[in-house]
Amino acid sequence: MPFNAYIGNSGAVRTVREMLRTGRVPGTLLFTGPDGVGKKTLALMLAKALNCGRLRDDFCGQCHRCCQVDAMVRAAREDLARRRELKASGQRIEGLVYFDVQLIEPMTRFILSEQVRELRRIAYTRPFDLLRRVLIVDQVQTIHWQAVDVLLKVLEEPPETTIFILISPNAAELRPTIRSRARRIVFSPVGAETILQLLEEKSALPKAERQQAARLAAGSVAKALTFDPAAYARQIRPWLDLLDSVAADWSGGVAAEEWKQLIESARALSERHDEFEDVLKIGYSLLRDLLLMVEGAEESAVSHVDLLPRLKRWSRRLSLAEIERLKDGLDEAYRLRTRNVNQQLGFEALGIEVMVQRRGNQEDSISGSGPAFGD
Numbered sequence: 477m478p479f480n481a482y483i484g485n486s487g488a489v490r491t492v493r494e495m496l497r498t499g500r501v502p503g504t505l506l507f508t509g510p511d512g513v514g515k516k517t518l519a520l521m522l523a524k525a526l527n528c529g530r531l532r533d534d535f536c537g538q539c540h541r542c543c544q545v546d547a548m549v550r551a552a553r554e555d556l557a558r559r560r561e562l563k564a565s566g567q568r569i570e571g572l573v574y575f576d577v578q579l580i581e582p583m584t585r586f587i588l589s590e591q592v593r594e595l596r597r598i599a600y601t602r603p604f605d606l607l608r609r610v611l612i613v614d615q616v617q618t619i620h621w622q623a624v625d626v627l628l629k630v631l632e633e634p635p636e637t638t639i640f641i642l643i644s645p646n647a648a649e650l651r652p653t654i655r656s657r658a659r660r661i662v663f664s665p666v667g668a669e670t671i672l673q674l675l676e677e678k679s680a681l682p683k684a685e686r687q688q689a690a691r692l693a694a695g696s697v698a699k700a701l702t703f704d705p706a707a708y709a710r711q712i713r714p715w716l717d718l719l720d721s722v723a724a725d726w727s728g729g730v731a732a733e734e735w736k737q738l739i740e741s742a743r744a745l746s747e748r749h750d751e752f753e754d755v756l757k758i759g760y761s762l763l764r765d766l767l768l769m770v771e772g773a774e775e776s777a778v779s780h781v782d783l784l785p786r787l788k789r790w791s792r793r794l795s796l797a798e799i800e801r802l803k804d805g806l807d808e809a810y811r812l813r814t815r816n817v818n819q820q821l822g823f824e825a826l827g828i829e830v831m832v833q834r835r836g837n838q839e840d841s842i843s844g845s846g847p848a849f850g851d
C-alpha cells in the first residue's frame with residue numbers, strides 16, 4: 477500500500493520494487509531528475525522497505541522498524557537544522573553522528589568534507605538497530621571538491637553492509653567515475669493532471685488556486701504543495717507593470733505615468749533579496765509564454781492562461797528581438813544574483829533599452845521601412 481501512495485514516476489517505483497522483490501538492490505543507486513519530483517521521497521520509502529519487518533517489496537509504515545526509520549530521518553533533519561544555525565564553522569561539524577538510515581544534505585552551500593568522512597567511517601560497520609544501513613546523499617553534486625575522492629573510494633570498495641542512494645538533479649554535473657559506480661534511475665516532471673489530483677486531496681486552497689498551483693508547478697510536486705498564492709501575487713505584480721510599460725502604446729511619446737511605473741516596477745522586482753530567484757523564475761515563465769504567443773502556439777500551451785488577454789496585447793506590440801533582449805536581461809540578472817550589484821538599475825536600464833528599441837522601430841515603420849506595431 478504505501479508505495480501506492482507515491483505520486484508520479486511510476487516507472488521509478490516499479491524498478492525499485494522489482495529490485496526489492498528479487499533481492500537485488502545494488503550497493504549504489506543514483507536518482508536523477510528535476511527538483512521537487514519526488515526523488516528524496518522515494519529514497520526514504522526505499523529505506524523503509526529495505527528494513528520493514530512485515531513486507532518484502534513494500535513497507536507497512538507501522539512496524540517498529542518503519543517507525544525507527546521515520547524517527548532517524550526526523551532526528552537527522554533536526555540535527556542538520558540546528559547545525560546550520562551555528563555561526564562558528566568548527567562547531568557545525570562537531571560530534572557528527574550518523575544513524576542507520578541517514579539523510580545527508582549540504583550543511584552550507586556544500587556537503588562538507590567532514591560529512592563525507594563520517595559517511596566513510598560508518599559505511600563499513602554493521603547497522604546498530606536496523607537490518608540494512610541506508611545512506612541517502614541529497615544534492616550529491618554539492619560535495620566539496622576536496623571530499624569527492626573520499627566518496628569515490630568508498631564506492632570503489634563497496635561496503636557489504638550499506639546501501640547508498642545518491643540524489644542529484646543533473647547527472648552531468650557528477651564525475652563520470654561516480655556515475656559509473658551507480659545504478660541510475662531517472663525521474664521526470666510530474667504531469668499537471670496528476671498534480672491537480674494530489675492537490676485536491678492534500679491542499680486547503682480554493683479550486684482556482686489549486687489549478688493555478690498545478691499549472692505553475694512545472695512538474696514539481698513539492699512546488700505545487702508549497703504554492704503560496706499571496707507571495708506569488710506579490711512577485712508577479714511588478715513583472716506585469718514592467719511589461720505593461722515597455723509594451724505600452726506610446727505613439728504619442730512616453731507619458732510620465734509610464735516612466736514612473738517602469739521605475740517603480742524595477743524597484744519592486746529587486747527589493748526582496750530572499751525572493752529574488754523566485755521572482756526571476758516568474759519573469760522567465762512570462763517571457764516563455766510571450767514567445768509562445770509570438771510564435772503562434774496554441775493558447776493551451778501557455779502557463780499563465782489567466783493572463784491571456786495581456787499576453788496577446790504584449791505579443792502584438794513587442795518584436796521577437798525585443799523579447800529576446802528582455803530574456804538576455806534576465807539572464808544577466810540571474811548571473812549576478814549572488815553579487816552585490818544594483819539590480820533595480822539593471823531592470824530600469826533594460827526597460828528603457830527596449831522602449832528605445834521600440835521607438836526606433838515605430839519611427840521606421842512610419843517611414844515605411846520597418847514592421848508595423850500597435851493594436
Ligand SMILES: [Zn+2]
Pocket residue numbers: 527528529530531535536537538539540541542
Ligand atoms: Zn514496516
